[in-house]
Structures are given as C-alpha cells and as structure tokens.
Amino acid sequence: xxxxxxxxxxxxxxxxxxxxxxxxxxxxxxxxxxxxxxxxxxxxxxxxxxxxxxxxxxxxxxxxxxxxxxxxxxxxxxxxxxxxxxxxxxxxxxxxxxxxxxxxxxxxxxxxxxxxxxxxxxxxxxxxxxxxxxxxxxxxxxxxxxxxxxxxxxxxxxxxxxxxxxxxxxxxxxxxxxxxxxxxxxxxxxxxxxxxxxxxxxxxxxxxxxxxxxxxxxxxxxxxxxxxxxxxxxxxxxxxxxxxxxxxxxxxxxxxxxxxxxxxxxxxxxxxxxxxxxxxxxxxxxxxxxxxxxxxxxxxxxxxxxxxxxxxxxxxxxxxxxxxxxxxxxxxxxxxxxxxxxxxxxxxxxxxxxxxxxxxxxxxxxxxxxxxxxxxxxxxxxxxxxxxxxxxxxxxxxxxxxxxxxxxxxxxxxxxxxxxxxxxxxxxxxxxxxxxxxxxxxxxxxxxxxxxxxxxxxxxxxxxxxxxxxxxxxxxxxxxxxxxxxxxxxxxxxxxxxxxxxxxxxxxxxxxxxxxxxxxxxxxxxxxxxxxxxxxxxxxxxxxxxxxxxxxxxxxxxxxxxxxxxxxxxxxx
Numbered sequence: 001x002x003x004x005x006x007x008x009x010x011x012x013x014x015x016x017x018x019x020x021x022x023x024x025x026x027x028x029x030x031x032x033x034x035x036x037x038x039x040x041x042x043x044x045x046x047x048x049x050x051x052x053x054x055x056x057x058x059x060x061x062x063x064x065x066x067x068x069x070x071x072x073x074x075x076x077x078x079x080x081x082x083x084x085x086x087x088x089x090x091x092x093x094x095x096x097x098x099x100x101x102x103x104x105x106x107x108x109x110x111x112x113x114x115x116x117x118x119x120x121x122x123x124x125x126x127x128x129x130x131x132x133x134x135x136x137x138x139x140x141x142x143x144x145x146x147x148x149x150x151x152x153x154x155x156x157x158x159x160x161x162x163x164x165x166x167x168x169x170x171x172x173x174x175x176x177x178x179x180x181x182x183x184x185x186x187x188x189x190x191x192x193x194x195x196x197x198x199x200x201x202x203x204x205x206x207x208x209x210x211x212x213x214x215x216x217x218x219x220x221x222x223x224x225x226x227x228x229x230x231x232x233x234x235x236x237x238x239x240x241x242x243x244x245x246x247x248x249x250x251x252x253x254x255x256x257x258x259x260x261x262x263x264x265x266x267x268x269x270x271x272x273x274x275x276x277x278x279x280x281x282x283x284x285x286x287x288x289x290x291x292x293x294x295x296x297x298x299x300x301x302x303x304x305x306x307x308x309x310x311x312x313x314x315x316x317x318x319x320x321x322x323x324x325x326x327x328x329x330x331x332x333x334x335x336x337x338x339x340x341x342x343x344x345x346x347x348x349x350x351x352x353x354x355x356x357x358x359x360x361x362x363x364x365x366x367x368x369x370x371x372x373x374x375x376x377x378x379x380x381x382x383x384x385x386x387x388x389x390x391x392x393x394x395x396x397x398x399x400x401x402x403x404x405x406x407x408x409x410x411x412x413x414x415x416x417x418x419x420x421x422x423x424x425x426x427x428x429x430x431x432x433x434x435x436x437x438x439x440x441x442x443x444x445x446x447x448x449x450x451x452x453x454x455x456x457x458x459x460x461x462x463x464x465x466x467x468x469x470x471x472x473x474x475x476x477x478x479x480x481x482x483x484x485x486x487x488x489x490x491x492x493x494x495x496x497x498x499x500x501x502x503x504x505x506x507x508x509x510x511x512x513x514x515x516x517x518x519x520x521x522x523x524x525x526x527x528x529x530x531x532x533x534x535x536x537x538x539x540x541x542x543x544x545x546x547x548x549x550x551x552x553x554x555x556x557x558x559x560x561x562x563x564x565x566x567x568x569x570x571x572x573x
Contacts, residue, residue, distance in 0.1 A: 005045035005114035018362035026369040044111040052118035059255025081203040090155035098149035106361040116301035121255035131287040132159025139275035162193040162211040173221040177213040189271040190264030199259030200244035207232040225280035228271035241269035252420030296385035299393030302422040303350040306400035348541040352506035383435035388502035390425035436494035489559030496552040503549040514538035
C-alpha cells in the first residue's frame with residue numbers, strides 16, 4: 001500500500017510537545033522559522049513517499065547479496081540513497097561548520113520518522129551515520145573532524161558503530177579486539193566484530209567505522225577500552241585492511257546488511273584514536289545515546305506505517321453486518337466495534353510514543369543550547385523513549401496483523417513485514433532490560449530520584465485528568481519504594497516500573513494535546529477534523545491505556561519475590 005507521512009500530526013507535536021518555537025528563539029536555531037519547518041516537513045514527506053517507500057517491499061523480498069567480501073544492495077537502493085544525498089536530507093541537523101544546516105535535532109527526527117516509516121531498513125544507514133558524526137564531532141581531533149565530517153554530514157560517506165563481538169554483547173568490557181601503536185599518529189587494529197549494521201554496502205564510496213578496541217597494557221574491563229576511527233578507504237585512496245566476512249540472515253530488516261567485520265587480517269588495518277586512550281566508553285555512550293533515541297523513533301515509524309495499512313484495510317474489507325444493525329447488510333470491518341477498538345489503540349499508542357520521543361529529542365536541542373535542567377531530563381527520558389517506544393512499536397505492528405485477520409499472516413499483504421522489522425528494536429542498542437536497569441540504577445538511584453521527582457512535579461502541575469494524577473501519585477510512591485529496596489528487588493521491578501513512568505509521561509503529553517485541540521476547536525481553528533481526531537484519540541489513551549498501567553503496580557511491589565526459589569537446574573524442568 002502507499003504511505004503518506006503524517007505531516008499535520010508531526011507539525012502539531014513539534015509545536016505543542018517539542019516546543020520548536022522556543023527552540024527557534026535560541027540563537028543557534030534561529031533559522032527554524034515556521035516557513036522553514038513547513039518546507040522541510042513537506043519536502044521530506046514527498047521524498048519519503050515517492051522515492052523511499054517503493055523500495056521497502058523490494059528490500060524485504062530481495063535482500064542484499066554478499067560475495068567475496070562485497071555487499072550489493074537490492075534493486076533501486078543505490079538510486080534512492082543517491083537522491084537522499086543529492087537532496088541534502090542528511091545535512092538538516094549537521095553542524096554548519098561541516099556543511100550542515102544547523103537546524104534543531106527534533107526537526108531532524110521528524111524527517112527521519114518519515115524516511116524510516118517509508119523504509120526502516122534503509123533508514124538504518126543514515127541513523128548509524130548520525131551517531132558516528134556526533135562521536136567524531138565531540139571526541140575527535142581537529143584533523144579527524146576536518147577530514148571526515150563534511151562527507152559524513154552530506155551522507156556521501158556513511159558511518160558505523162563496531163562494539164559487539166561473539167563473546168561480548170551487552171558486556172562490552174569482555175571485548176578482545178586490539179589496537180597497537182604504529183609509531184606515528186596511527187594504530188594497527190585487529191579483531192572481529194559482529195552485528196555491524198551497514199558495515200559493508202555499495203551506496204557510498206567510503207564507510208567510516210568507529211571501532212572499540214583495547215591497547216597494549218590497558219586495564220581489564222571497560223576501563224581499558226579505546227575508540228578508533230577505521231575508514232574503509234584510507235586518506236591516500238588505498239583500501240584499508242577491513243573485510244566483511246559475511247552478512248546475517250535475519251527475521252526482519254532484510255534490506256539492512258548486518259555484517260561480520262574482520263579488521264587486520266593482514267596486520268595492516270590503519271586506525272586513528274578518537275578521544276584519549278582508554279576513553280572509549282565515554283565516546284561509545286555518545287554514539288549509544290544518540291542511537292537509543294533513534295531506535296525509540298523506529299517504534300514510532302513502524303507503528304505509524306502499520307496503523308496506516310490497518311486503517312486502509314479495515315475501510316476496504318467488506319464482511320458481515322454489524323451485530324447492532326443486522327439489517328444493514330455487509331459493511332466494511334471498520335464499522336465493527338472490536339476492529340474500531342484495535343484501530344483506536346493503534347492510533348493512541350502511536351501518537352503517545354511520538355510525543356514521548358519528540359520530547360526527548362527536543363531536550364537534546366535544549367541541552368546543546370545550555371538550557372537549565374535539559375540534560376538531566378534527557379538522561380531520564382532516553383530509556384523511556386527507547387524501551388517504551390519499541391515495545392509499543394511491536395504491539396502496534398502485532399495488532400495490525402490482527403486487523404487484517406488471516407490475510408495479515410500472509411506475506412503478500414505486507415502487514416507481517418512490519419512485525420518482523422519491529423522486533424529487533426527492543427533488542428539492539430541496549431536491550432529493553434538494560435534500559436529498565438538503567439532507569440532504576442543510574443537514573444533513579446544515581447541522583448536519589450531528583451530527576452524523576454521533577455518530572456512528577458511537572459505532570460502534577462499541568463495535568464487535570466483524575467486517572468492520570470492517580471497514576472502520577474503511584475509512580476512517585478513506587479519510586480521511593482524502589483530507592484529503599486535492595487538491588488535484586490529494584491532490578492526485578494525495573495521493567496514494569498519503566499512502563500508505569502512511560503505511560504504517565506505519555507498520558508501527560510496526550511492530555512496536553514487534547515487541551516490544545518479543544519481550544520483550537522473552540523476558536524474555529526483550521527483543520528477541525530484533525531483536531532476532533534486528536535481529542536478522541538487522547539481520550540482513548542486516558543480512558544484505556546492509563547488505567548491499564550495500574551495493573552503493573554503489584555509486579556513492581558513484588559520485586560524479586562519467587563525469582564530465586566528455583567535453582568538453574570529446576571528452572572529447566
């Protein structure tokens with residue numbers, strides 16, 4: 001089916017949740033006036049719908065091909081990516097110093113949403129590049145920034161993040177890749193990395209790998225890790241000693257080549273240190289935090305695409321009469337209450353996570369501008385956006401299959417692809433279990449609950465819905481309970497607690513949008529149909545999703561009770 005980016009919705013959330021008008025008042029984002037924003041959203045929507053969306057099904061059914069270390073992308077992908085570079089879509093948030101437009105990060109998220117809904121697998125390429133750009137800009141030497149950032153910002157070159165090894169997944173400190181000084185300003189890198197997104201492809205002339213490795217004599221664990229820039233093509237134009245050993249065969253995102261990368265097979269892999277020696281973890285978290293918000297956005301992307309297809313199918317599929325009006329004859333299934341329930345849930349959950357992710361992205365801009373408290377709020381929202389955004393993306397894609405009935409289980413309808421594509425998002429860039437542990441560890445216990453208490457205070461000051469306020473009181477009380485709990489109880493409760501905090505935050509943002517939409521209707525604003533829909537969807541979220549969260553309270557309170565009543569052998573019975 002065709003895809004139409006939700007520009008009106010994006011603009012509404014940018015204005016009333018992200019506060020893009022406030023961002024434009026900061027000197028660095030002064031160019032983000034309403035006319036510029038509208039032009040970019042409309043242009044990105046047209047590009048996504050016309051150029052990238054047609055490649056989505058092609059990439060799923062005709063995935064990249066690996067042969068002798070090279071990867072050939074599916075038909076039409078090179079042309080689509082070349083059009084992306086030519087259109088300047090990668091430059092929107094890039095630093096002006098290196099050829100970017102210097103516009104707000106959250107505006108770039110809106111563009112990425114349109115592109116990712118059109119083709120999530122292809123959008124992974126510029127997504128990883130954006131993380132490489134941020135890491136090099138913040139931690140690289142002036143020489144590395146001048147040499148690599150201009151081409152990365154335009155997308156003429158692409159970037160990767162090389163962390164995982166066969167024995168070192170979330171336990172990054174167990175990695176074994178080594179980097180040895182060469183006697184000049186370069187290092188010789190040697191090792192194997194797995195799960196490297198777009199580690200090899202034919203879309204760009206050069207691929208800039210950021211590789212975590214140990215140096216001789218470095219301490220064990222994470223303290224001994226350094227970060228290195230390893231280009232596919234060296235500055236002198238020769239090919240570096242970097243090879244794609246294979247690509248994975250995956251459940252979804254078929255068009256994204258997930259590579260096994262081998263560095264230094266011939267002991268001639270040249271790399272440059274990014275940041276200080278043994279400073280790799282700091283630089284890694286720059287990449288990871290960027291990626292985590294972008295992965296949360298992938299939940300929005302898939303949810304939006306699945307919702308659009310489910311609504312279109314439900315409107316077209318004519319079946320039995322409604323039970324309440326049997327004399328009316330066969331009607332489209334969207335007239336049936338249970339189908340309407342599913343569609344409303346899809347729309348409500350999608351709009352809620354869009355608001356959450358856009359709010360977090362706007363705090364990136366506020367933090368860059370030195371806005372008081374923005375970094376603290378961003379640190380708190382990041383695990384919520386990544387984890388809740390991707391959980392909801394999977395839920396909505398699953399409901400989309402259900403709306404299609406048996407046809408949803410058939411590949412030709414396309415509904416199954418969204419479910420398959422979405423399923424990786426709760427896993428990569430830090431599993432959602434890691435995000436939940438981060439929330440109750442670094443983010444809650446790390447500051448004694450200060451950031452969360454401020455979020456609770458903001459919700460209380462702005463919200464009026466009784467159910468939402470009751471949930472907010474519950475979150476506040478449970479936070480204090482977890483702060484007093486032992487580490488096992490806190491971690492066992494972390495996943496349901498993260499959902500509670502996320503639903504509270506989403507409910508707050510949905511109620512705010514409802515209030516603004518109602519005021520617009522009273523004032524006779526343009527597009528009343530959109531505003532009425534916004535009110536109805538927000539009402540649904542507050543009436544259905546918020547009360548559901550109360551069911552998680554008992555799980556948070558139970559903590560680790562019964563988790564360790566069986567030993568490992570008994571658990572296998």
